[in-house]
Amino acid sequence: MxxxxxxxxxxxxxxxxxxxxxxxxxxxxxxxxxxxxxxxLSVKTITLTGSSSATLINDGVYISVNPQATDQEFQLPSPITYPGRVYMIRNINNTITAKLTTAAANFFFKGLTSGGVNSIYMYDNHYRTLLIVSDGSNWTVFEY
Structure with missing residues (x-):
């Protein structure tokens, strides 16, 4: 046995x-x-329309933001909480700027180790589409 x-x-x-x-x-x-x-491969796509307070980005992979007022805020979660998470974010409004923020940490553009920012303004000819990846501490930003 x-x-x-x-x-x-x-x-x-x-x-x-x-x-x-x-x-x-x-x-x-x-x-x-x-x-x-x-x-x-297909990923979840969503469209977020701005509101009077910060619109939280907590779902989807390809996200179209549609601000209804200038500098309307769209907020990513903390990169510390979601290491490895990837978002593709596009401002689909041709005339209004979207303000992208995060609940914690900073945004660092590809290749930079200093000079992080806590918000990014997305508008027609500048930062229209961004690929954003959490490294577990901050968000790394790739412009397209």
Whole structure:
């Protein structure tokens, strides 16, 4: 009976240890990364219309902001709370500036290690579309 218990324990240990290094493939039989997708990827898209107080950005990946008044505020969550989170944000209003802020920390434009800012103004010909990534401490900003 003890040998049977030992064998069962070893099987469970080996099976669960193997899952820790698993790779998932979608439309591929030989995934090369933790998640390997051979095909298209769709992400959640939402449109946020500004309001009288700061409009919180807490859902979606591709976010269209539509300010209704100049410098209307759209606020990202804390990058500390959501390390690795990615947002693509676009001001879809052609005439009104959107103000992008964060609940904590700063925005750093790609390649900068100092000179972080606590808000970004998005308007027609400047910062129209931004890719923003949390590094666990701050938001890193890529302009498109």
């Amino acid at each position: 003890n040998k049977l218990k030992l064998i069962l324990i070893l099987i469970v240990v080996f099976c669960t240890a193997n899952f820790g290094f698993a790779q998932v493939g979608i439309n591929t039989t030989t995934p090369l990364s933790t998640l390997d997708i051979n095909g298209n």
